[in-house]
Amino acid sequence: MSGRRVVVFPSAAELGPALAHLVASRADKALLDHGRFSLGLSGGSLVSMLSKELPALPDLDCSHWLAGFCDERLVPFDDGESTYGLYKNQLFSKINIPDSGVLAIDPSLSVQECAEDYARKLKEAFPKEDIPVFDLLLLGMGPDGHTCSLFPDHPLLEETQKIVAPIGDSPKPPPQRVTMTFPMVNLARCVVFVSTGGSKAPVLKQVLEGGEGPALPAARVVPSQGELFWLIDEPAAASLTLQVERPGSAAKL
Ligand SMILES: O=C(O)[C@H](O)[C@@H](O)[C@H](O)[C@H](O)COP(=O)(O)O
Incomplete structure (x- = not known):
């Protein structure tokens, strides 16, 4: 890992534009390096933040983007719980990402088959790599410390073979x-957590500063080669004592 950066913004409203700039800068770099930008999306508050901030960027060109999902709920796309459905309506409809640039699950399958099918699609999209290396993964964290659909004390935390797993x-x-x-998350070139609001303060302290018991899932995201950012707001940072960056609203990360 090239060093974890914990970056604190006064509020989620000021964090949003900095996140969008970070996405755009990693996209520019990836397009120069290998002609495509692969982005892993998560649900939660990221959906509305990205849907507001990315289309507002001037000259954003998503024609060579590949968007996948760090996790997905096995529900039909028109169900309000579908992360793909939310992004399709709120973000993909506003940017020029082609349909072929979105890697979604097949919600008609059983959960086992769905995970296998999604893993196969990912491997096909990254034919040169044994394990797909995403340019950027955007993650959230639940109040229990879960990230993706990797929950505390769940056997999936110990998965070493599969790149995508079902959870029933x-x-x-x-x-x-x-x-x-x-194994896949920690190979990404860059991982960015976004976590805001005072309800996240206790778990953020545990994840970022350590505590009793086994490491929470979000604390186990440690990219082996890549960058790791935690973008948080002041309410979420309220209990932290570690050194953080406070770059202001025009931050370029
Ligand atoms: O699949 C889910 O149930 C959610 O997507 C969930 O994992 C979410 O990402 C986190 O709870 C963070 O949520 P916030 O972004 O709202 O803090």
Whole structure:
């Protein structure tokens, strides 16, 4: 890992534009390096933040983007719980990403088959790599410390073979999901967590500064070669004592 950066913004409203600039800068770099930008998306508040901020960037060209999902809920696309459905309506409709540039699950399959099918699609999209290396993964963290659909104390935390795994007993509904696993997440070139609001303060302290017991899932995201950012707001940072960056709203990360 090339060093974890914890960056604190006064509020989520000021964090959003900095996140969009970070996405655009990693996209520019990836397009120069290898002609494509691969982006892993997560649900939660990231959907509305990205849908507001990315289309507002001047000259954003997503024609060579590949968007996948760090995890996905096994529900039909027109169900309000579908992460793909939310991004399709709120973001993909506003940027010039081609349909072929979006790697979605097949929600008609069983959860096992769905994970296998999604893993196959990912491998096909990254034919030169044994394990797909995403340019950028955007992650959220639940108040229990989960990220992707990797929940505390769940056997999936120990998965070493599969790049995508099914989960049929998610403690957070809906219960059936598919998720990237740590072996894939930790190979990404850049991972960015976005976590805002005072309700995240206790778990952020535990994840970023350590605590009793086994490391929470979000703390186990440690890219082996890549960058790791935690973009948080002041309420979420309230309990932290570690050194953080406070770059202001015009931050270029
Ligand atoms: O699949 C889910 O149930 C959610 O997507 C969930 O994992 C979310 O990403 C986190 O709870 C962070 O949520 P916030 O971004 O709202 O903090």
